[in-house]
Amino acid sequence: MIQKELKKLVVYGAFLVIILTPMLGFRSTTFEPGRVLKILGIFMTILVLNIVVKFIRSQKKDDGRKKTPWTEVVRKRINRYPKVYTLGGLLALAFAFPMFADNYMIDVGITCLIYVCLGLGLNIVVGLCGLLDLGYIAFYAVGAYTYSLLNLTFGLSFWAALPLGIVLGMVVGCIIGYPTLKMRGDYLAIVTLGFGEIVRLVLNNWDSLTAGPNGLFGMKRPALYYPSFGEDGFTWVTYYLKSLPSLYYFILLIAILTIIGVRRLDNSRIGRAWIAIREDEVAAELSGVPTTWIKLLAYALGAGFASVAGAFFAAKLSYTNPNFFLFMESCIVLCIVVLGGVGSIPGIVVAAFVLIAAPEVFRGLENFRMLAFGGIMTTMMILKPEGLIPASRRRRELRADQEPPPKD
Amino acid sequence: MTNPQAILKLTDVHTYYGNIHALKGISCSISKGEIACLIGANGAGKSTTLMTIFGVQRASQGKILFNGKPIQDLKPEKVAALGVSQTPEGRQIFPRMSTYENLEMGAFLRRDKGEVQKDLEWVFSLFPVLKDRMGQLGGTLSGGEQQMLAIGRALMSRPELLLLDEPSLGLAPKLVEVIFETILQINQDSGTTIFLVEQNANMALGISDTGYVMETGKIVLADKSSVLLESEQVKKAYLGE
Amino acid sequence: MDLSSFLLQQIINAVFLGSIYSLIALGYTMVYGIIELINFAHGELFTAGAFIGVIVLTALQQMGFVETHFVLTMIIVFVMSMSYVAVLGVAVEHVAYKPLRTSSRLSALLSALGMSIFLSNGMMLSQGVSDRAYPQVFGIEGIEFMGARITNGQIFIIILAVALMVGLQLFVHRTRLGKAMRATAQNKTMARILGIDIDQTIRITFMIGPALGAAAGVMVGLHYGAVRFDMGFIFMIKAFAAAILGGIGSIPGAMLGGLIIGTIEVMWAAFLPSAWKDVTTFTVLIMVLYFKPSGLLGEGTTEVRV
Known part of the structure; x- marks a missing residue:
């Protein structure tokens, strides 16, 4: 076995040398071997460690018992307490967060929560319905631009613009969804990618409406209204949510509502229909699921959630431009869904925080963020396709598969 | 049955399709140069036996010996290299390759061009219609022609052992007779051992030397074909008498 | 310049651009044909080819090799770039596709997408975010006829692209390996029963397809004079549109599709606001998928299922 592994190591090493040398060594016209050796060293260490782990595992006597994975251990630990406590604790922590955090941390928190909303929205399309959407960020853009334009041209408030934004987002979702309904997975992925780019290009090129690459700015922030009884009698006072903590609470509320909404959808008839489509579309159709409508609904609802997040994003920054909505953003959201566990709500929430906050914590490594995201995506698919915290339904499916075949 | 010159010997072979226990301990032994047949109803596990x-399909348990060499853990391409060939269920013609190319693919592992040419002539002599269809795409051939092509393609590797899966399926009775006559002829011309899986028990037992009867993943009867043809049990269940 | 020579000029440009798209589209179509999955990393492999091209060409230029042995230089540049990307293609297959051959399509797609993001950012980190300039080896000389002109560089690129495509066609139809590839694409189980090692066949497909993409990458670099880590993205979408338009899985289809997409793009840019030309490509892609998903020369194998 060791001989085989060593042979593999040599082959992989040779491949790495061939692949890395020109790319890393020739950044300019002179050859810099130092960079090559550094990265090569990192890769080789990983491979050697992999072999060591394999070797140790093979040396250990197989005692017939299956080791429970650490995620299961954590889950069991958490499940020892009633759910109310866990959720209550998390909520309390989320509400108390701005009291002990500085503005920068609150800002990161807001970004994380925006991605929680996006991840949960995309989860409807990818996780529940099994449709790979690579242009999801377009709906986020629709939400952001709808609010910006309505606010700037007609002076509509956030609350008045929000329903319009959601409706428009859902309409765009259906427009994108409709022609792709009959397509198979990989075509769908490319077409949604194309649609996402079209939306961005339209925003970029339609100067008269969207101000092109300069973007729109000067939108009002979301406001709260409360009555005041002054000398002139009863009036409504407008309180704009300008401070970071107030914006934080606002997006926290949106995120909680999104979580509740997606959870209810997941456990509804529609949710089951989505999962039926994901598992076997033909069978679902033959069992009487109106697949066309149900799939469109997945697109529309996913788009609606993204639209809300987009409107908030534009209102928070009071600025928006087409370059916020690059393909890479879609990939980040997708990576959140994949890492967390396709279809798993707690997984996506955790993954959003890990993936968005981690690069902020390790600032020096920021450039490696997307590299890591790509690596995570591939690695997860190979090693743990069900995600860090698998959706409970998925876990049951996977367990069923692992049962040994009956012997007779 | 112990057989010193067995070309193929299965001992207690089990196969699973997911959770379905498709083969429940198959044992049989086929001698060099004979025609053996495996008969049984739909879903008895006949095709699974050939695929195993x-x-x-990977056998989860048991031994498969080809010329005394264990092959149960080999990949299909390695088994083919040892001199086994197969016409699988449904013929599996390459639809977008011409008849000629299909036959050529049969000889994929062979390097002896001259001999391949000779075998090609032999296949054309067995199935003259294939010569007329040389340039036609495999997918456009009729069912009977496809069956002939599938058998021809399997012969092109000059196999020691030929596995035939339901060559009569979906063919007109007259064509079935032609095919079975050719199978007999192949065996006599080249001495190729043939393992034939069939639902058409009458025809299969008629041309074969040894017969096996399979029911729900097990071999329930094994004997000389002539004996099986007379057996009451077989007559009742498979010969419709 | 009168209209007819203007049109002729546009046709020349269209053929030029189209042949590049065709080369990239071939990579998609070959991989799709054999494993029925899109190679999401193809755009990055194309970019990698362009980078190797600039690295080798710059080195050769510094040695003063380009002036003395022009043809040899070109051969070295293309061979180096194509073989590098062939190795990279095999690595991508081994890491991102092979372990997932029996899992769901969604998993395989996501893993390939991850690979694409990884490669593109890896190139950004190793080669920088800004354009990397290609040495200008082709001058502005060219041939003029009927008012239109075609540069020597364009002639060279078109001839090479056509030669590569003809070579591929011969390889696939005339050689043992090429036939094994077609057989594997049409029926994997049967191919194995006939003794074809399908793992090896798939690996070879992942060498040839990306290598053609790499050649296209070098061509793009030579013509436009620069390469950037993210240039694969837009070429990927266009080449994919070409592959779909021609009928994915069909090699002549990819060639035809590339020419059509190139023509649409050039004509649009010539007569209509060019800022919108990319929108047109996407629209064509979506229309084709909607109305004729099997493409122009497709073999009608596209099913509805994921």
């Missing part, structure tokens, strides 16, 4: 021999 070839390594397309």
Whole structure:
């Protein structure tokens, strides 16, 4: 076995040398071997460690018992307490967060929560319905631009613009969804990618409406209204949510509502229909699921959630431009869904925080963020396709598969 | 049955399709140069047996010996290299390759061009219609022609052992007779051992030397074909008498 | 310049651009044909080819090799770039596709997408975010006829692209390996029963397809004079549109599709606001998928299922 592994190591090493040398060594016209050796060293260490782990595992006597994975251990630990406590604790922590955090941390928190909303929205399309959407960020853009334009041209408030934004987002979702309904997975992925780019290009090129690459700015922030009884009698006072903590609470509320909404959808008839489509579309159709409508609904609802997040994003920054909505953003959201566990709500929430906050914590490594995201995506698919915290339904499916075949 | 010159020997072979226990301990032995047949109803596990021999389905337990060499853990391409060939269920013609190319693919592993040419002539002599269809795409051939092509393609590797899966399926009775006559002729011309899986028990037992009867994943009867043809049990269940 | 020579000029440009798209589209179509999955990393492999091209060409230029042995230089540049990307293609297959051959399509797609993001950012980190300039080896000389002109560089690129495509066609139809590839694409189980090692066949497909993409990458670099880590993205979408338009899985289809997409793009840019030309490509892609998903020369194998 060791001989085989060593042979593999040599082959992989040779491949790495061939692949890395020109790319890393020739950044300019002179050859810099130092960079090559550094990265090569990192890769080789990983491979050697992999072999060591394999070797140790093979040396250990197989005692017939299956080791429970650490995620299961954590889950069991958490499940020892009633759910109310866990959720209550998390909520309390989320509400108390701005009291002990500085503005920068609150800002990161807001970004994380925006991605929680996006991840949960995309989860409807990818996780529940099994449709790979690579242009999801377009709906986020629709939400952001709808609010910006309505606010700037007609002076509509956030609350008045929000329903319009959601409706428009859902309409765009259906427009994108409709022609792709009959397509198979990989075509769908490319077409949604194309649609996402079209939306961005339209925003970029339609100067008269969207101000092109300069973007729109000067939108009002979301406001709260409360009555005041002054000398002139009863009036409504407008309180704009300008401070970071107030914006934080606002997006926290949106995120909680999104979580509740997606959870209810997941456990509804529609949710089951989505999962039926994901598992076997033909069978679902033959069992009487109106697949066309149900799939469109997945697109529309996913788009609606993204639209809300987009409107908030534009209102928070009071600025928006087409370059916020690059393909890479879609990939980040997708990576959140994949890492967390396709279809798993707690997984996506955790993954959003890990993936968005981690690069902020390790600032020096920021450039490696997307590299890591790509690596995570591939690695997860190979090693743990069900995600860090698998959706409970998925876990049951996977367990069923692992049962040994009956012997007779 | 112990057989010193067995070309193929299965001992207690089990195969699973997911959770379905498709083969529940198959044992049989085929001698060099004979025609053996495996008969049984739909879903008895006949095709699975062939696919397991070839390594397309992995046997979870048991031994498969080809010329005394264990092959149960080999990949299909390695089994083919040892001199086994197969016409699988449904013929599996390459639809977008011409008849000629299909036959050529049969000889994929062979390097002896001259001999391949000779075998090609031989296949054309067995199935003259294929010569007329040389340039036609495999997918456009009729069912009977496809069956002939499938058998021809399997012969092009000059196999020691030929596995035939339901060559009569979906063919007109007259064509079935032609095919079975050719199978007999192949065996006599080249001495190729043939393992034939069939639902058409009458025809299969008629041309074969040894017969096996399969029911729900097990071999329930094994004897000389002539004996099986007379057996009451077989007559009742498979010969419709 | 009168209209007819203007049109002729546009046709020349269209053929030029189209042949590049065709080369990239071939990579998609070959991989799709054999494993029925899109190679999401193809755009990055194309970019990698362009980078190797600039690295080798710059080195050769510094040695003063380009002036003395022009043809040899070109051969070295293309061979180096194509073989590098062939190795990279095999690595991508081994890491991102092979372990997932029996899992769901969604998993395989996501893993390939991850690979694409990884490669593109890896190139950004190793080669920088800004354009990397290609040495200008082709001058502005060219041939003029009927008012239109075609540069020597364009002639060279078109001839090479056509030669590569003809070579591929011969390889696939005339050689043992090429036939094994077609057989594997049409029926994997049967191919194995006939003794074809399908793992090896798939690996070879992942060498040839990306290598053609790499050649296209070098061509793009030579013509436009620069390469950037993210240039694969837009070429990927266009080449994919070409592959779909021609009928994915069909090699002549990819060639035809590339020419059509190139023509649409050039004509649009010539007569209509060019800022919108990319929108047109996407629209064509979506229309084709909607109305004729099997493409122009497709073999009608596209099913509805994921």
